[in-house]
Amino acid sequence: MLPDNPFTQKRSPLGSEKIGYRGNINAIVSRDGSNALSPDELERRLIELGFIEGATVEILHEGIIGGDPIAVRVDNATVALRRREAMAILVD
Amino acid sequence: MSVMTDAGTCHCALVGTPNSGKTALFNALTGSRQKVANYPGVTVERKAGVVHTPSGLCIRVIDLPGTYSLRARSPDEVITRDVVLGKLASETPPDLLVCVADSTNLRLAIRLVLELKQVGRPLMLVLNMYDIAKKRGVEIDTEALSKRLGIPVVTAVAVRKNGIDAVLRELDGLALRQYAGDAATWQPPSTAELRSGQHEADAIIRATVRMPAGSDTLTARLDAVLLHPVAGLAILFAILFVMFQAVFTWAAPLMNLISSGFNALAGLVAAAVPAGMLQSFLVDGVISGVGSVIVFLPQILILFLFILLLEDLGYMARAAFLMDRIMGGAGLHGRAFIPLLSSFACAIPGIMSTRVIDSHRDRLVTILVAPLMTCSARIPVYTLIISAFIPATTVWGAFSLQGLVMFGLYAAGIVAALGVSAAAKFIFWRDQPSPPFMMELPDYKLPRPKSVAIGLFMRAKAFLVRAGTTIFSMMVLIWFLATFPRPPAGAAGHAIDYSLAAWLGRLIHPLLEPLGFNWQISVALIPGMAAREVAVAALGTVYSISGGKASATQIGHMLAGQWSLGTALSLLVWYIFAPQCASTLAVIRRETGSWKWMAVTFGYMLALAYIASFATYHIAAALGVG
Numbered sequence: 001m002l003p004d005n006p007f008t009q010k011r012s013p014l015g016s017e018k019i020g021y022r023g024n025i026n027a028i029v030s031r032d033g034s035n036a037l038s039p040d041e042l043e044r045r046l047i048e049l050g051f052i053e054g055a056t057v058e059i060l061h062e063g064i065i066g067g068d069p070i071a072v073r074v075d076n077a078t079v080a081l082r083r084r085e086a087m088a089i090l091v092d
Numbered sequence: 093m094s095v096m097t098d099a100g101t102c103h104c105a106l107v108g109t110p111n112s113g114k115t116a117l118f119n120a121l122t123g124s125r126q127k128v129a130n131y132p133g134v135t136v137e138r139k140a141g142v143v144h145t146p147s148g149l150c151i152r153v154i155d156l157p158g159t160y161s162l163r164a165r166s167p168d169e170v171i172t173r174d175v176v177l178g179k180l181a182s183e184t185p186p187d188l189l190v191c192v193a194d195s196t197n198l199r200l201a202i203r204l205v206l207e208l209k210q211v212g213r214p215l216m217l218v219l220n221m222y223d224i225a226k227k228r229g230v231e232i233d234t235e236a237l238s239k240r241l242g243i244p245v246v247t248a249v250a251v252r253k254n255g256i257d258a259v260l261r262e263l264d265g266l267a268l269r270q271y272a273g274d275a276a277t278w279q280p281p282s283t284a285e286l287r288s289g290q291h292e293a294d295a296i297i298r299a300t301v302r303m304p305a306g307s308d309t310l311t312a313r314l315d316a317v318l319l320h321p322v323a324g325l326a327i328l329f330a331i332l333f334v335m336f337q338a339v340f341t342w343a344a345p346l347m348n349l350i351s352s353g354f355n356a357l358a359g360l361v362a363a364a365v366p367a368g369m370l371q372s373f374l375v376d377g378v379i380s381g382v383g384s385v386i387v388f389l390p391q392i393l394i395l396f397l398f399i400l401l402l403e404d405l406g407y408m409a410r411a412a413f414l415m416d417r418i419m420g421g422a423g424l425h426g427r428a429f430i431p432l433l434s435s436f437a438c439a440i441p442g443i444m445s446t447r448v449i450d451s452h453r454d455r456l457v458t459i460l461v462a463p464l465m466t467c468s469a470r471i472p473v474y475t476l477i478i479s480a481f482i483p484a485t486t487v488w489g490a491f492s493l494q495g496l497v498m499f500g501l502y503a504a505g506i507v508a509a510l511g512v513s514a515a516a517k518f519i520f521w522r523d524q525p526s527p528p529f530m531m532e533l534p535d536y537k538l539p540r541p542k543s544v545a546i547g548l549f550m551r552a553k554a555f556l557v558r559a560g561t562t563i564f565s566m567m568v569l570i571w572f573l574a575t576f577p578r579p580p581a582g583a584a585g586h587a588i589d590y591s592l593a594a595w596l597g598r599l600i601h602p603l604l605e606p607l608g609f610n611w612q613i614s615v616a617l618i619p620g621m622a623a624r625e626v627a628v629a630a631l632g633t634v635y636s637i638s639g640g641k642a643s644a645t646q647i648g649h650m651l652a653g654q655w656s657l658g659t660a661l662s663l664l665v666w667y668i669f670a671p672q673c674a675s676t677l678a679v680i681r682r683e684t685g686s687w688k689w690m691a692v693t694f695g696y697m698l699a700l701a702y703i704a705s706f707a708t709y710h711i712a713a714a715l716g717v718g
Binding site for chain 1: 409
């Protein structure tokens with residue numbers, strides 16, 4: 001996990017972005033709390049699906065209820081995930 | 093040492109990320125020379141086949157479940173890990189590994205290759221779907237990639253016969269190469285290792301692959317409609333509706349053909365064999381019994397055809413995406429959609445396919461409710477009763493009333509499944525956050541007729557084997573029960589009234605009488621535990637013997653004369669819920685590893701069935717049709 005950097009304070013969680021958002025992944029920061037997985041395991045799963053620092057992401061589609069889940073273009077693959085897990089993906 | 097174990101045979105395992113076209117490559121390599129079975133002790137499907145290389149080497153290929161890593165989070169992935177590492181006792185450790193990758197989507201596959209290299213077995217990478225990648229303008233420098241990875245890399249088009257020649261040549265070379273024994277250094281990768289592995293994979297791809305700007309435009313344009321929050325859902329429901337109407341209308345001519353075939357056969361046998369015990373056994377027991385089940389083969393195949401097409405098209409993952417939040421309201425995972433949809437064909441493959449769900453809890457809930465999905469074994473029962481009791485009229489201009497009743501039965505199963513899952517979540521996991529939903533949405537691909545055909549053939553074979561073994565032996569047993577003991581000479585009434593079947597049926601009849609069931613139904617439900625559809629054949633045998641001449645296809649007409657509408661509806665409702673399938677219960681026991689969850693499933697289904705049938709019969713009686 002990267003330490004907070006004053007120059008990247010613009011970064012926000014992918015999980016709270018709107019459909020059509022495009023950006024780059026700044027960090028994967030998974031915290032304990034609302035997830036069923038341990039923070040470390042959630043991070044590993046996200047990495048296994050290609051979510052790592054520097055990858056470009058775009059929110060392509062969202063579900064009918066609460067805009068959840070979202071379909072995200074990660075480089076040249078598309079991954080579906082829920083907004084709650086996408087909160088661990090920080091983008092700028 | 094050389095990887096060749098004994099005289100010219102070597103073992104090769106196919107590994108790859110989900111959607112890499114691994115199974116297409118497996119089919120192309122082995123063709124129809126494949127065997128599908130289960131790994132001992134678990135219900136993970138083991139697909140193995142044999143291929144001969146140009147140099148005459150015999151390679152035993154095994155197709156492993158798709159995975160992103162050897163970390164193994166689900167039972168499926170545990171098998172992949174253990175086979176790759178040579179730790180599965182029942183399996184010869186593979187002499188070589190073939191990693192299959194989708195050429196249009198290499199990032200995750202290259203990271204998997206880097207991990208597989210640590211296993212220390214000869215490894216090669218197959219860039220599958222190379223034609224699609226080229227068409228999209230993806231340029232891969234395979235030589236540079238091979239050098240960077242330190243393993244052979246070949247391109248392939250698994251769906252074309254000549255597209256795998258290069259793979260075979262490379263297998264030949266790899267099998268003959270010397271390698272330094274087992275040098276396994278694989279350890280489950282840590283977060284940091286996964287991250288650096290992905291960075292390394294990305295660097296390799298940057299150096300060796302040129303990607304065109306933009307994505308697959310066709311997939312993007314299709315998804316704009318198919319993943320649209322409103323239009324996408326409407327299309328999903330339309331597809332399901334068409335699927336169930338098709339099961340009814342398309343199958344009818346074929347079913348008529350099959351049933352007249354069996355009638356003709358029964359006629360021939362009746363003419364050739366003198367009347368008596370043997371004729372009764374062949375005509376009433378064997379031909380009418382097995383025939384009344386085989387007649388449903390067209391419907392089952394049409395259902396599987398839809399499921400296989402949607403799966404190969406890449407639509408199933410979209411359906412999971414569309415349904416995730418809606419099913420989430422009932423405590424079900426989006427991924428449960430695929431197992432539950434398969435359960436419409438049969439709960440057993442449905443329950444087995446829950447292995448793709450990595451969270452134990454989501455998997456358990458899906459297993460619990462899967463038997464409520466209307467499986468194809470219920471179709472014979474539903475069809476029989478609907479065609480006998482529901483008039484074949486058209487309502488609202490276009491829909492057949494029989495089709496609508498069928499749709500209603502399916503809907504009732506779905507609603508019940510959602511209700512039970514919500515209740516299970518409330519009872520067992522009230523305060524826990526739900527496990528994550530994360531999955532790749534693969535690009536759309538045109539299904540290959542050949543792979544769909546292989547899939548259908550496997551299903552048809554499984555059904556016919558079941559009809560020939562389980563169902564056949566049950567039919568013989570029922571015929572025996574319905575025939576013996578013989579009535580005393582000069583006795584009044586039907587012969588069957590004196591049989592063991594009548595005695596058994598009357599024994600449990602008091603329990604089922606409040607549901608409007610007569611003793612014949614009670615008798616038929618007992619063998620119906622072996623397989624639901626057997627009940628139809630059993631009714632045929634019971635009535636055909638008691639009536640004398642009627643063939644299995646005329647059971648419906650006879651029932652219409654013997655049962656009230658209330659009894660018919662009550663039996664329909666019973667079949668929505670009742671745990672009438674011993675094999676499903678056995679699979680639940682095996683998949684959950686506990687008698688407890690099997691008992692929970694049996695208990696709740698029986699309770700639902702009894703209550704719902706009771707209510708149906710009494711409401712029907714109150715309305716004057718009981």
